[in-house]
Amino acid sequence: MNAFNENTVELAALEYFAELGYRTLHGPEIAPGEPGAERDSYEEVFLWDRLREAIRRINPGTAPDLIDAALARVRRAESQSPIDENYRLHQLITEGVPVEHRDADGALRTMRLWLVDFELPENNDWVAVNQFTIVENNKNRRPDVLVLVNGMPLALLELKNPAAEHATLKSAWNQMQTYRHDIPSVFVPNAVTVISDGTSAAMSSYAGAFEHYAPWKTIEGCEVVSDRPALEVLIKGVFEPKRFLDLLQNFIVFSDETATDKTTGQPTRVLVKRVAKYHQYWAVNAAVESTVQASRPDGDRRGGVVWHTQGSGKSFEMVFYAAKIMRDPRMANPTLVFITDRNDLDDQLFGETFAPARILPETPVQASTRTDLRAKLKRASGGIVFTTLQKFAPGEDGDANPVLTDRRNVVVVADEAHRSQYGFGESLDRHGRLRSGLAKHMRDALPGATYLGFTGTPIESGDKSTRSVFGDYIDVYDLTRAVEDGATVKIFYESRLAKIDLSDDDLAALDELADEITETVEEDAATAAKSRWSRLEAIVGADSRLDLIARDIVEHWEKRREALFGKAMIVTMSRRIAVRLYEKIVALRPDWHSDNPAKGKIKVVMTGSAADPAEFQPHIHSKDVRKDLKLRAKNPDDELELVIVRDMWLTGFDAPSMHTMYVDKTMQGAGLMQAVARVNRTFRDKPGGLIVDYIGVFTNLQAALQEYSPSDRDQAGVPIDEMVAIMLEKHDIIRGLLHGVDYDSSPSFTASQRLTECAKVLDFVMADPDRTKRFNDQVLALAKAFALAGARDEAAAIRNDVRLFTDVRAAILKIQNPDSGRGGSGAVEIDTALGQLLNEAVAAEQVVDIYKLAGVETPELSILSDEFLDSLAEKDKPNLQMGLLRRLLNDQIRTVQRTNLVQARKFSELLDEAINRYTNRSLTTAEIIAELVKLAKQMRDDQKRHDALGLREDEVAFYDAIVQNDAAVLELGDEVLKEIAQKLVKAVRESVTIDWNLKDSVRATMRSKVRRLLARYDYPPDAEAKAVELVLEQAELFAKGEAD
Secondary structure: OOOOOHHHHHHHHHHHHHOHHHEEEHHHHOOOOOOOOOOOOOOOOOHHHHHHHOOOHOOOOOOHHHHHEEEEEEHOOOOHHHHHHHHHHHHHHHOOOOEEEEEEOOOEEEEEEEEOOOOHHHHHOOEEEEEEOEEOOOEEEOOOOEEEOOOOOOOEEEEEEOOOOOOHHHHHHHHHHHHHHOOHHHHHHOEHHHHHOOOOOEEEOOOOOHOOEEOEEEEOOOOEEEOOHHOOOOOOOOOOOHHHHHHHOOEEEEEEEEEEEOOOOOOOEEEEEEOOHHHHHOOOOHHHHHHHHHHOOOOOOOOEEEOOOOOHHHHHHHHHHHHHHHHHHHOOOOEEEEEEHHHHHHHHHHHHHOOOOOOOOOOEEEOOOHHHHHHHHHOOOOOOOEEEEHHHOOOOOOOOOOOOOOOOOEEEEEEEEOOOOOOOEEEEOOOOOOEEHHHHHHHHOOOOEEEEEEOOOOOOOHHHHHHHHOEEEEEEHHHHHHHHHHOOEEEEEEOOOOOOOOOOOHHHHHHHHHOOOOOOOOOOHHHHHHHHHHHHHHHHHHHHHHHHHHHHHHHHHHHHHHOOOOOOEEEEEHHHHHHHHHHHHHHHHHHHHHOOOOOOOOEEEEEEOOOOOOHHHEEEHHHHHHHHHHHHHOOOOOOOOOOEEEOOOOOOOOOOOOOEEEEEOOOHHHHHHHHHHHHHEEEEOOOEEEEEEEEHHHHHHHHHHOOHHHHHHOOOOEEEEHHHHHHHHHHHHHHHHHOOOOOOOOOOOOOHHHHHHHHHHHHHOOOOOOOOHHHHHHHHHHHHHHHHHOOOOHHHHHHHHHHHHHHHHHHHHHHHHOOOEEEOOOOOOOOOOOHHHHHHHHOOOOOOHHHHHHHHHHOOOOOOHHHHHHHHHHOOOHHHHHHHHHHHHHHHHHHOOOOOHHHHHHHHHHHHHHHHHHOOOOOHHHHHHHHHHHHHHHHHOOOOOOHHHHHHHHHHHHHHHHOOHHHHHHEEEEHHHHHHHHHHHHHHHHHHOHHHOOOOOHHHHHHHHHHHHHHHHOOOOOHHHHHHHHHHHHHHHHHHOOOO
């Protein structure tokens, strides 16, 4: 049976493309200089003849000079920035290439030539090509599969061998980063990139961070396909021609965003590219169809509700939806009205998501006042308007809303549909005036509009009004699917109740009032509630209670931050409490404070005015400063770690590195679920988010989760006690594994004493391969549980052990995997949230020095002295010594392998043989170490062999290939063989061209050259065939070395 390798995955991928109707090509057959050549040089990434032919076919009757002008426009770079160039090409591909020409009467006209036929997919040229070599920056790279549409490389697939231990999704992503650096031109027209290790597959934009690569789990509809290989599902789900064109045109968005420059620390403008994930794609298309049906003359104007759990990309779904529905001819240039029920949410959705997005056919606008809203909606067609629901209410003078437009192609899109204060009835207020619900005013103003809702939490089962306005769900992406897909992480719950002198009735009242009292509440409705609320607020915010909480937060956060890199949010009941809590925390930790908004570890984020009390004023900032604070909170490398809020940032705020929320404010229902979702974003290897409860929201959390499915309830509010139990269980298992080794993890040891303890455990663990594997797996599980439960007393009790175990695991990975830490194929992740566990003795930054653990100097094999090698045999940690020697030898074999095939094989066999004898117990540990030391000396001495023979290093490699046959040595003698080797090097140098080893014709020429050369010197005929093959293999190595 053939071994499962990278090539298997590559060929399977090409078969999937062929099943979709693509032509599959082998790169070397269309390479420069071949009979079927389709490009002039290896620097070219486009197949220009195919593109020229496609433009002619898609734009019939176009003059050749205009086609030339369009091609010149595609070729002509306008920026040094790769992402700006990618956007330029994306525009030309999706919007056509503008070219100027003179018409019959001599006037200058601009027309657009299309590079892709979006109407008729079959009118395009669909090709998947493997082994397509690209030479750029003196680098020779060969992506596994490129997808070319009309000769333009729009997708790149990097595939790894599923059977190789270190060939992971992460190593495929690392390879993608190498391509970005070495062959950036292949990404200029790129739409999407795919990484796969044969078992899993994920897709993102080429600039996406590893955690942004996401699976694509559907093929024809939104049903998840789980019984086929992930790569097949992704290729057939994404690259089916019609669907791929839809993705290309409607589901790739470039946004102008502000980020913190890593070198200067200053805010800077960046262009960010996003590609829709599968759940976004299907939901948007379902919403578009549903809207079109509902807005027809016979439609019920209920567009439906999209429930996609928080953190799964709902805001961008709204952008994709807006862009697609605006362009849908069936809607005849519709008007879109996006409503939220709070000004800060309106600002967020408009300012942070829509305004920066470059996909919308027209610029969105924000209504600043009631009058401004009316003016913006009185239009004949088109428009994307943002407003709050409250702006539809009549003015104080009771002026009712006029009908602003009765067109049916108006779509009202509500963010967090269930939150808004819908009400169709009318009631008398305390002044005896007739008051209507806000939704009624909106319906009066836009009687023909269709209503579509987006929500991050399910509609409550008893909520009739939401269904009556919007209709039923049109797409659901729940917590379980989001966690499974890696779109979000689980949320854990820890109770640390701080005693409050309140009765149960008072607490129930707090729950009711929590929804009514917000910073932007309607004055009238809140007056009655305020007096009762202020009494409760005074009890919750009692000084003695806040002292307790401040102290607890500081202790809890310091422990938590040591275990897990990231940030936290503190939610309080009122602005007064937020300010007091801040004062108490900075009294305990003065160095956390700074008067400067751009500095300091902790900040209060709230709104306010000059009329507020003096102690509030330092915390009240302008909109721009709050914007900068938000940037600081989102930037994982900024020193700002803790933010105290009351209402701000509890919805819509997205900071992936935030993993802890301290809650001291009663919340319930959807509001509570939205707040806790602030900590469910994915970030590096963050294992989960944590809610720390000081006021008792657990019952409300349970109640809110009742609206979710049973499997969803396991994703949020998971009691931290479960994690503590797992942590302690894993610790017990590891201690059991280490039974028989006497170690001490005391933090009071000096660095060298700690290294000794580490080496002792390492030596014991590495004595048995099975023990090593179990230890590694269990320590990883322990580290994840510890990162979540790190602030608990139970965690404090085992902290030193955990640190020692993680140090040992890091060292083992380094010994087993020489590439680690160099961004190589199996890099041990240093860019990790869990990395905080390794403290100063063997810190992640200092990279574990495994030689130091073994008590030896870091060696360089070529200059290894006999003393050094012999000293290894005398150490008191034989298993560790053996591990090191194996690594040294493997390192050296890999080095030799790059230049001398025969020697590498010889040493590899000798090493395997020695190890097998040890495994079969025919060698003792002392004997195997002696064998390995002997082998190391032999390899070291071998490096000088070419001098003794009077040959160059490259000549020795070919010499070794032809002296394998004893008869040849006897008949021809050493001098003749040396001469043959020198001639072979010359012959190979003359024949080597790019990709020669993939081209049958060049290989055949090379083979006959070698055969003629050997025959000329009367090389024994019976040994000739084997020698020719060896020489060719050596020549391939040689060519590879030249290319790199």
